[in-house]
Amino acid sequence: MDAIIVNPVDTDATPTMTRLAVRAGIPLVYVNRRPADRQLPPKVSFVGSDDAQSGTLADGRGLPASARQGRTSVILIGELTNQAARQRTQDIYDVIARPACHGIRVLEKQSANWKRTEAADLMTNWLSAGLRPQAGSSQRR
Secondary structure, X not given: OOOEEEOOOOHHXXXXXXXXXXXXXXXXXXXXXXXXXXXXXXXXXXXXXXXXXXXXXXXXXXXXXXXXXXXXEEEEEOOOOOXXXXXXXXHHHHHHOOHHHOOOEEEEEEEOOOOHXXXXXXXXXHHHOOOOOOEEXXXXX
């Protein structure tokens, strides 16, 4: 074969895939989900979006910076096996650590696996338990 193109389901498995492709001398291209490899060797590439920027954009919607202070929030996370979900969650925490967002508290965060029904059930449970988020962030594919 001339090359392998992979959209990894479990990004934690990519170091093994990379090692096998390099050993076989076959160029490898990861698409959509950033591989977990710390550094990609020659003839291995990634084509996709910047997940950290996606997290910043997700958190930046909805409220102007001046209205964010003193707010509470919940975070719906995508699939935990997906590096993009983990990176976006971390970036949301990085954003709310900035001075313009001082005072935002995350009341709860859980995975809803990018499934609408799971997210609705999770939010219903949070509200039934008395949580009253004033701002929120969810991760969209």
